[in-house]
Amino acid sequence: MLTFARDTCVQRFARCAVVALLAGTLGACTTASAPDLPSAGTNLNQTQPSGPSRWELVRWQQPDGSLREIPHGDNGQPIIFEFNEGIDAAQGTVSGTSGCNRFTGSYGKTDTGIRFDRIASTRMACPPPRMELESSLLKAMQTPFATVGTQPSAGSTGRQIIWKTAGGDLLQFVEREGVGKRGASVDAGGIEKVVYIDSQRVECSGVGKMTCYRWRESPQAPWQLWYGPIEGLDFEPGVAYKLRVREYQVPNPPADASSIRWQLLNVESRTRAK
Numbered sequence: 001m002l003t004f005a006r007d008t009c010v011q012r013f014a015r016c017a018v019v020a021l022l023a024g025t026l027g028a029c030t031t032a033s034a035p036d037l038p039s040a041g042t043n044l045n046q047t048q049p050s051g052p053s054r055w056e057l058v059r060w061q062q063p064d065g066s067l068r069e070i071p072h073g074d075n076g077q078p079i080i081f082e083f084n085e086g087i088d089a090a091q092g093t094v095s096g097t098s099g100c101n102r103f104t105g106s107y108g109k110t111d112t113g114i115r116f117d118r119i120a121s122t123r124m125a126c127p128p129p130r131m132e133l134e135s136s137l138l139k140a141m142q143t144p145f146a147t148v149g150t151q152p153s154a155g156s157t158g159r160q161i162i163w164k165t166a167g168g169d170l171l172q173f174v175e176r177e178g179v180g181k182r183g184a185s186v187d188a189g190g191i192e193k194v195v196y197i198d199s200q201r202v203e204c205s206g207v208g209k210m211t212c213y214r215w216r217e218s219p220q221a222p223w224q225l226w227y228g229p230i231e232g233l234d235f236e237p238g239v240a241y242k243l244r245v246r247e248y249q250v251p252n253p254p255a256d257a258s259s260i261r262w263q264l265l266n267v268e269s270r271t272r273a274k
Helices: 013-023 128-140
Strands: 053-061 080-083 091-097 102-109 113-121 145-151 160-164 170-176 191-197 202-205 209-216 224-226 239-249 260-272
Touching: 113 160, 145 170, 191 260
Parallel strands: none
Antiparallel strands: 053 080, 053 170, 080 091, 091 102, 102 113, 113 145, 145 160, 160 170, 191 209, 191 239, 202 209, 209 224, 239 260
Protein backbone atom coordinates (compact mmCIF):
# COMPACT_ATOMS: atom_id res chain seq x y z
CA MET A 1 0.00 0.00 0.00
CA LEU A 2 1.23 3.44 -0.89
CA THR A 3 0.23 6.63 0.86
CA PHE A 4 0.69 10.18 -0.31
CA ALA A 5 1.74 13.43 1.30
CA ARG A 6 -0.48 16.09 2.79
CA ASP A 7 0.75 19.69 2.86
CA THR A 8 3.01 18.92 5.82
CA CYS A 9 4.99 16.59 3.61
CA VAL A 10 5.57 18.92 0.68
CA GLN A 11 8.54 20.64 2.33
CA ARG A 12 10.21 17.26 2.78
CA PHE A 13 9.14 15.81 -0.60
CA ALA A 14 12.61 15.08 -1.93
CA ARG A 15 13.42 12.95 1.11
CA CYS A 16 10.00 11.27 1.00
CA ALA A 17 10.39 10.40 -2.69
CA VAL A 18 13.62 8.57 -1.96
CA VAL A 19 11.91 6.67 0.84
CA ALA A 20 9.07 5.77 -1.55
CA LEU A 21 11.36 4.40 -4.21
CA LEU A 22 13.28 2.31 -1.69
CA ALA A 23 10.45 1.18 0.53
CA GLY A 24 7.30 1.69 -1.61
CA THR A 25 5.57 3.91 0.93
CA LEU A 26 5.23 7.49 2.09
CA GLY A 27 3.64 6.49 5.36
CA ALA A 28 6.07 8.53 7.41
CA CYS A 29 4.77 11.70 5.76
CA THR A 30 1.01 11.34 5.83
CA THR A 31 -2.01 9.79 7.44
CA ALA A 32 -4.24 9.67 4.33
CA SER A 33 -4.18 6.34 2.50
CA ALA A 34 -4.26 5.99 -1.29
CA PRO A 35 -3.99 2.32 -2.27
CA ASP A 36 -2.72 1.12 -5.64
CA LEU A 37 -1.10 4.41 -6.65
CA PRO A 38 2.26 4.55 -8.42
CA SER A 39 5.55 5.02 -6.61
CA ALA A 40 6.61 8.62 -6.06
CA GLY A 41 9.12 10.39 -8.23
CA THR A 42 9.60 13.67 -10.05
CA ASN A 43 9.76 12.24 -13.58
CA LEU A 44 8.45 9.23 -15.47
CA ASN A 45 11.81 7.44 -15.53
CA GLN A 46 10.91 6.15 -19.00
CA THR A 47 11.29 8.78 -21.70
CA GLN A 48 9.12 8.15 -24.75
CA PRO A 49 9.70 9.32 -28.34
CA SER A 50 8.30 12.77 -29.11
CA GLY A 51 4.84 12.89 -30.58
CA PRO A 52 1.22 12.84 -29.38
CA SER A 53 0.33 10.95 -26.23
CA ARG A 54 -3.06 10.44 -24.60
CA TRP A 55 -3.68 10.27 -20.87
CA GLU A 56 -6.91 9.25 -19.11
CA LEU A 57 -7.95 10.53 -15.68
CA VAL A 58 -8.69 7.34 -13.72
CA ARG A 59 -8.67 8.48 -10.09
CA TRP A 60 -9.41 11.68 -8.17
CA GLN A 61 -8.52 11.69 -4.48
CA GLN A 62 -9.56 14.65 -2.35
CA PRO A 63 -7.42 16.09 0.49
CA ASP A 64 -9.43 14.18 3.13
CA GLY A 65 -8.65 10.87 1.37
CA SER A 66 -12.12 10.39 -0.16
CA LEU A 67 -12.51 9.65 -3.86
CA ARG A 68 -14.54 11.61 -6.37
CA GLU A 69 -16.54 9.62 -8.89
CA ILE A 70 -15.34 10.20 -12.45
CA PRO A 71 -18.38 9.94 -14.74
CA HIS A 72 -17.93 9.04 -18.41
CA GLY A 73 -19.66 10.58 -21.41
CA ASP A 74 -22.82 9.39 -23.12
CA ASN A 75 -20.87 6.86 -25.19
CA GLY A 76 -18.45 5.93 -22.43
CA GLN A 77 -15.86 8.56 -23.31
CA PRO A 78 -13.33 9.06 -20.50
CA ILE A 79 -11.65 12.31 -19.50
CA ILE A 80 -8.67 12.54 -21.85
CA PHE A 81 -5.70 14.90 -22.08
CA GLU A 82 -3.85 14.72 -25.41
CA PHE A 83 -0.37 16.29 -25.47
CA ASN A 84 0.71 17.05 -29.04
CA GLU A 85 4.42 16.74 -28.24
CA GLY A 86 4.06 14.10 -25.54
CA ILE A 87 4.06 14.52 -21.80
CA ASP A 88 7.87 14.50 -21.70
CA ALA A 89 8.17 17.61 -23.89
CA ALA A 90 9.17 20.96 -22.36
CA GLN A 91 6.08 22.60 -23.86
CA GLY A 92 3.35 22.11 -26.43
CA THR A 93 -0.40 22.19 -26.96
CA VAL A 94 -2.98 20.14 -25.09
CA SER A 95 -6.56 19.22 -25.97
CA GLY A 96 -9.14 16.68 -24.98
CA THR A 97 -12.35 16.17 -23.05
CA SER A 98 -12.87 17.49 -19.53
CA GLY A 99 -15.98 15.53 -18.55
CA CYS A 100 -18.57 17.25 -20.70
CA ASN A 101 -16.89 19.66 -23.10
CA ARG A 102 -13.80 19.70 -25.31
CA PHE A 103 -10.90 21.93 -24.32
CA THR A 104 -7.71 23.24 -25.91
CA GLY A 105 -4.73 25.18 -24.60
CA SER A 106 -1.01 24.90 -24.02
CA TYR A 107 1.22 23.24 -21.45
CA GLY A 108 4.76 23.53 -20.18
CA LYS A 109 7.00 21.77 -17.69
CA THR A 110 7.87 23.42 -14.39
CA ASP A 111 10.59 22.52 -11.89
CA THR A 112 8.07 20.47 -9.91
CA GLY A 113 5.45 19.40 -12.43
CA ILE A 114 3.34 20.93 -15.20
CA ARG A 115 1.33 24.06 -15.90
CA PHE A 116 -1.57 24.70 -18.30
CA ASP A 117 -2.11 28.03 -20.07
CA ARG A 118 -4.81 29.67 -22.19
CA ILE A 119 -7.32 26.87 -21.65
CA ALA A 120 -10.55 27.37 -23.62
CA SER A 121 -13.50 24.99 -23.81
CA THR A 122 -16.81 24.53 -25.58
CA ARG A 123 -20.00 25.35 -23.69
CA MET A 124 -22.25 22.33 -23.99
CA ALA A 125 -24.53 21.50 -21.03
CA CYS A 126 -24.39 18.01 -19.48
CA PRO A 127 -25.91 16.25 -16.44
CA PRO A 128 -24.89 17.84 -13.08
CA PRO A 129 -22.30 15.22 -11.98
CA ARG A 130 -20.31 15.68 -15.18
CA MET A 131 -20.62 19.47 -15.12
CA GLU A 132 -19.53 19.67 -11.46
CA LEU A 133 -16.45 17.53 -12.01
CA GLU A 134 -15.55 19.40 -15.20
CA SER A 135 -15.85 22.75 -13.41
CA SER A 136 -13.52 21.53 -10.65
CA LEU A 137 -11.01 20.18 -13.17
CA LEU A 138 -10.87 23.34 -15.28
CA LYS A 139 -10.54 25.48 -12.16
CA ALA A 140 -7.68 23.28 -10.90
CA MET A 141 -5.91 23.68 -14.26
CA GLN A 142 -5.64 27.43 -13.67
CA THR A 143 -2.70 26.79 -11.30
CA PRO A 144 0.31 24.47 -11.79
CA PHE A 145 0.20 20.78 -10.87
CA ALA A 146 3.00 19.21 -8.82
CA THR A 147 4.16 15.72 -9.81
CA VAL A 148 4.02 13.48 -6.73
CA GLY A 149 3.86 9.98 -8.23
CA THR A 150 5.02 8.21 -11.38
CA GLN A 151 5.32 4.68 -12.69
CA PRO A 152 6.72 3.32 -15.98
CA SER A 153 4.54 1.03 -18.08
CA ALA A 154 4.17 -2.53 -16.88
CA GLY A 155 2.77 -5.18 -19.22
CA SER A 156 -0.49 -3.95 -20.74
CA THR A 157 -0.73 -1.01 -18.34
CA GLY A 158 0.53 2.31 -19.67
CA ARG A 159 2.73 4.74 -17.82
CA GLN A 160 1.07 6.46 -14.89
CA ILE A 161 1.45 9.85 -13.26
CA ILE A 162 -0.12 11.56 -10.25
CA TRP A 163 -0.38 15.31 -10.08
CA LYS A 164 -1.26 17.31 -6.98
CA THR A 165 -3.40 20.40 -7.52
CA ALA A 166 -2.99 23.67 -5.63
CA GLY A 167 -6.06 22.65 -3.61
CA GLY A 168 -4.45 19.39 -2.49
CA ASP A 169 -6.35 16.96 -4.73
CA LEU A 170 -4.45 14.02 -6.27
CA LEU A 171 -5.23 13.31 -9.93
CA GLN A 172 -4.03 9.98 -11.32
CA PHE A 173 -3.63 9.65 -15.11
CA VAL A 174 -2.80 6.53 -17.15
CA GLU A 175 -1.35 6.67 -20.66
CA ARG A 176 -3.69 5.24 -23.28
CA GLU A 177 -3.21 4.33 -26.94
CA GLY A 178 -6.81 5.31 -27.74
CA VAL A 179 -9.96 6.53 -26.09
CA GLY A 180 -12.22 3.51 -26.45
CA LYS A 181 -13.33 0.92 -23.92
CA ARG A 182 -10.20 0.16 -21.94
CA GLY A 183 -8.87 -3.35 -21.77
CA ALA A 184 -10.50 -4.52 -25.01
CA SER A 185 -8.25 -6.67 -27.16
CA VAL A 186 -8.49 -6.47 -30.94
CA ASP A 187 -7.40 -8.29 -34.04
CA ALA A 188 -3.93 -6.98 -34.88
CA GLY A 189 -4.87 -6.46 -38.55
CA GLY A 190 -8.17 -4.71 -39.08
CA ILE A 191 -9.35 -3.04 -42.27
CA GLU A 192 -9.38 0.60 -43.35
CA LYS A 193 -12.63 2.23 -44.39
CA VAL A 194 -14.11 5.69 -44.93
CA VAL A 195 -17.23 6.62 -42.98
CA TYR A 196 -19.41 9.73 -42.90
CA ILE A 197 -20.53 10.92 -39.45
CA ASP A 198 -23.61 13.11 -38.93
CA SER A 199 -23.28 16.46 -37.16
CA GLN A 200 -25.47 15.42 -34.21
CA ARG A 201 -25.73 12.28 -32.15
CA VAL A 202 -29.18 10.82 -31.48
CA GLU A 203 -30.87 8.96 -28.65
CA CYS A 204 -30.71 5.20 -28.98
CA SER A 205 -31.21 2.11 -26.85
CA GLY A 206 -28.45 -0.31 -25.95
CA VAL A 207 -28.22 -1.84 -22.50
CA GLY A 208 -29.94 1.41 -21.44
CA LYS A 209 -30.69 4.81 -22.92
CA MET A 210 -27.66 6.40 -24.59
CA THR A 211 -26.69 8.53 -27.56
CA CYS A 212 -25.28 7.13 -30.79
CA TYR A 213 -23.43 8.41 -33.82
CA ARG A 214 -25.26 8.35 -37.15
CA TRP A 215 -22.98 7.10 -39.91
CA ARG A 216 -23.03 5.94 -43.51
CA GLU A 217 -20.57 4.58 -46.05
CA SER A 218 -21.27 7.23 -48.72
CA PRO A 219 -23.13 10.56 -48.93
CA GLN A 220 -26.05 8.78 -50.69
CA ALA A 221 -26.32 5.77 -48.35
CA PRO A 222 -28.96 5.59 -45.59
CA TRP A 223 -27.93 6.51 -42.04
CA GLN A 224 -27.05 3.74 -39.60
CA LEU A 225 -26.46 3.88 -35.85
CA TRP A 226 -23.00 3.42 -34.31
CA TYR A 227 -23.30 2.46 -30.64
CA GLY A 228 -19.65 2.57 -29.55
CA PRO A 229 -16.98 5.28 -29.36
CA ILE A 230 -14.77 6.26 -32.28
CA GLU A 231 -11.33 6.01 -30.73
CA GLY A 232 -9.29 9.16 -31.18
CA LEU A 233 -12.18 11.39 -32.33
CA ASP A 234 -12.92 14.54 -30.32
CA PHE A 235 -16.46 14.93 -31.63
CA GLU A 236 -17.80 18.48 -31.87
CA PRO A 237 -21.61 18.74 -32.06
CA GLY A 238 -22.72 20.67 -35.14
CA VAL A 239 -19.83 19.39 -37.28
CA ALA A 240 -20.19 16.56 -39.83
CA TYR A 241 -17.11 14.44 -40.47
CA LYS A 242 -15.64 12.30 -43.19
CA LEU A 243 -13.30 9.90 -41.41
CA ARG A 244 -10.80 7.25 -42.33
CA VAL A 245 -10.93 4.58 -39.62
CA ARG A 246 -9.48 1.17 -38.96
CA GLU A 247 -12.14 -1.41 -38.17
CA TYR A 248 -11.26 -4.26 -35.83
CA GLN A 249 -13.11 -7.39 -34.81
CA VAL A 250 -13.15 -7.74 -31.02
CA PRO A 251 -12.98 -11.40 -29.93
CA ASN A 252 -15.28 -12.34 -27.05
CA PRO A 253 -16.63 -8.82 -26.38
CA PRO A 254 -18.51 -8.07 -23.14
CA ALA A 255 -22.29 -8.45 -23.29
CA ASP A 256 -22.74 -4.65 -23.30
CA ALA A 257 -20.09 -3.93 -25.95
CA SER A 258 -19.88 -4.10 -29.74
CA SER A 259 -17.98 -6.85 -31.55
CA ILE A 260 -16.58 -4.17 -33.90
CA ARG A 261 -14.23 -1.39 -32.90
CA TRP A 262 -13.27 1.77 -34.83
CA GLN A 263 -10.00 3.61 -34.40
CA LEU A 264 -9.53 6.99 -36.08
CA LEU A 265 -6.74 7.16 -38.67
CA ASN A 266 -7.47 10.56 -40.19
CA VAL A 267 -10.12 13.29 -40.35
CA GLU A 268 -10.61 13.63 -44.11
CA SER A 269 -12.94 16.64 -43.79
CA ARG A 270 -15.02 18.64 -41.29
CA THR A 271 -18.20 20.46 -42.36
CA ARG A 272 -20.08 22.71 -39.98
CA ALA A 273 -23.85 22.20 -40.25
CA LYS A 274 -25.86 25.22 -41.39
